[in-house]
Amino acid sequence: MENRETRIISGKGQYIDDLEFHDMAYLAFVGSPHAHAKILGYDVRKALETPGVLTVITGKEIVELTNPLPVQADLSAPGWTWRLAKVYALAVDKVRWYGEPVAAVIAEDEHTAIKAAELVEIQYEPLPVVTDMTEAMKPGAPLLYDDWEDNKQVHLKFDFGDVDAAFKEADHVLKVSYREGRVSAFPLEARGFIASYDKNMESLTMWGTFQTPFMARHNIAETLGLPEVKVKVIAVDIGGAFGNKIHTWKENVVALGSKLIGRPVKWVELQREWFATGPHQRDVVWDGEIAFKNDGTLLGVKATVIHDLGVESTNKGIAATSIFPACSAVANAYHWKGMHIEGLGIVTNKSFYCAYRGYGKDKGVKFIEHVLDQVAKELHMTPEAVRFKNFIQPDEFPYKQINNYTYDSGDYPATMNKALEMADVDSWREKQKELREQEKYIGIGVAFTIEPAGVAIRNCQMGGITEARVKIAYDGTVEVHSDRTEIGQGADRSHAIIVSDILGCNIEDVMVAPVTSDWIGQGPLSSRGAVYPASAVAKAAKMLREKVLTYSSVFLEDERENIEIHDGMIYSINDRQKRLTYKELAQRAYFFPGPRGLPKEILKKHDHLLDVTTTWYSDVTAETGASYTTFCSSADIAVVEVDTETGITQVLKYVHVHDAGKITDKQIVDGQIHGGIVQGIGEALSEELVYSENGKLLSTSHADYLMPTAVDAPDILVGHLETPSPFTELGTKGMGEAPIIGSKAVILSALEDALSPFNVRVNESPATREKVRKWVLGAKK
């Protein structure tokens, strides 16, 4: 069978844009030109009268025919603020951000739908706009949600350890602040869906860029008021996701459209709309203090992180929840005595917050890594010396970290040492001294990242659910199902490797099925693929292998202990002539002789089919209540050169050493590392979503939102360590986010090191060339 790689490379990808159904109509959205306004009325006559237009859907129809979007997380708790808003799939009564969809036109073809969308007339009464989170928090600020007293959606507070004791012991207390600009993933394929409502069966089937089909099914069914069992969601080939395709929102309108006209309806998003109405991320401001000792021992942190959520973030997606790991992430890889961290989420007139690689786990790490650089400077220590002084040691695992996570395994000193060696930091520091004398500025940055994976929390759609099925067909081919949607991260190949390794069958005979809502699970979000889905698939394969051995011992007439499997051949170690291919085994088990050929003990247990469906849950979460199960660790070292004339930062060397536990496929893991690192470099140096003062998005295309090209991206040296996780089925750890976290931290760290003769603290991103110029010009040498 052809695998995904050869299929895609031959041009046989089936992305949503490629699918054409008989009798299909096309949808185009109408976006709000205002960042904040009341909707006074709609006039859709011109649009409706356009030849080829089938229907127009506005907020009116949405309220009549659909339910508010269901809440995806409710983390209200004593002492915490967690506000929910009533939100529909289209704007109703009010628009709250530039580009917010207010109507949808469905027509015979895409061109007509887009043209007619421009003819929809909407009367607005503009309202005052608030695009800055500090402004949004002031009393008297324009309120986004009338039933909220202010614009604070979330306020979480965490007390870890004993922060007062920590600060009492301190030799030093440093004030720190840090900010990250607004960015997002914007994979090159935006969103797209086809909905087909069957009027006779009263059922809805959807195809599209669904990163999480099972969750999407629930959210769509509840929004459309359909029984969930009558809704099926199918993920097609997806052109990248990175978390940007987790939320469920616009597709409800596509589904409603199909229900109204009784024909399949397709919507493929154009790039400009993706920038304006896609999920946004980062955009945080940290303020705090760190307490430490003269010898570099870290004691405690008090900090507040404020997130600019844009519009509400609990209904379209689950991003308000990311504030939780953002706060917890401050602890990173180190010993601490105490912390007090507060996380706020403020709503403003910008696109909504959801997930982007890192999700929340990234923010605390970037903050603390920057802070540790300041500690190092204060104490005249190297940045790595501060890390080494405070690392959790290899013999301490499993380690109950101060933030209530239980870190599974790792060897942080070895990981860091390997990176330092690979990067030859000492030589670069020598070179730095020489170049400074020529007024040339290079900098060396060091960063360390812990990436939690395998999220399972309560009162949220990310509760730790997964399901897997492995089944052998009559012809010996093997079918694998799970909730781990292939989004380019190698899910299909990973599961094929896991199953063929365990079953001993040929990998070419394994078909990993496209992921649909048929299988319970959270999808590949938060790097959980190698934790929950992979563990469930491995477990199912192991259980199936037991059956294979049992049936084979019956059909080969030999003791079970004598049966082995290699390269698709099942044989007796005592007599190699006694053997079966997987196909031959399956033929016997199914039909010739079939179940009648199996012993009665098996038949009476109903255990006679070559098919296993199972689930998996994390022991450590069950025992300790930990929100995550595995913890990758990585060290990043970068050398950059800054041209103080142009402000341009170039990466001269990049080293990344990674511990992702047991690796399933090194090439896949390296690919994730390369990709995440370049995304992080983009965030550090050039990517930013900029809004004007009146809330108009100015970054609406690749010409404004600058993602790294092949010229911007450096070559990357990757090293590996494997400390298997004791908590997953195979020792694998969820990975993929550490690279984007560490890279952003390390580039900014290197830049700060390069500019140290200018005494610049690089505590904001992106550090664009304009900003670097400004810092250099404004600094005292």
Place this chain on the structure above:
Amino acid sequence: MKAPIQLTVNQKEYALEVEPSAMLLEVLRDQLKLKSVHRGCLEGECGVCTVLLNSEPVNSCLILAVQADGAKIITLEGLLKHGELHPLMKSFVENLGFQCGYCTSGFLMTAYSLLNNSKKPTEEEIRKGIEGNLCRCTGYVNIVKSIQAAAEEKDSGNWW
């Protein structure tokens, strides 16, 4: 009022009727069903729609179909030889030069042209040559590796 144009696409000749405002991208996708040519930004910024037009890589979203009248076009489908993967394609598979695959057809067309026009380009030349193709998944490392490996194949005569 449709306009008649002639295109040679993947060595086959077509006589087509197109809207004067239609871009080459949509004609290739919708009329010739060459779905490997993907729609991206539609503004010439991302390179996802790259095809070869008279041997030069172009953003097909920026070329009017009528402008391409008489041209020789190659898309990814054209690199297959009776279903067999082109050495460039094999190289991308072996070196994991793609992940989600959405930008991949564009990269392969650019790389194909680059390798046809230069003998064993350096890493710097490769990166410069593919600068107009964005990738969000791979960080470019394996794309460069795939192109370098393909250059070796071409050098040893394994090419078409």
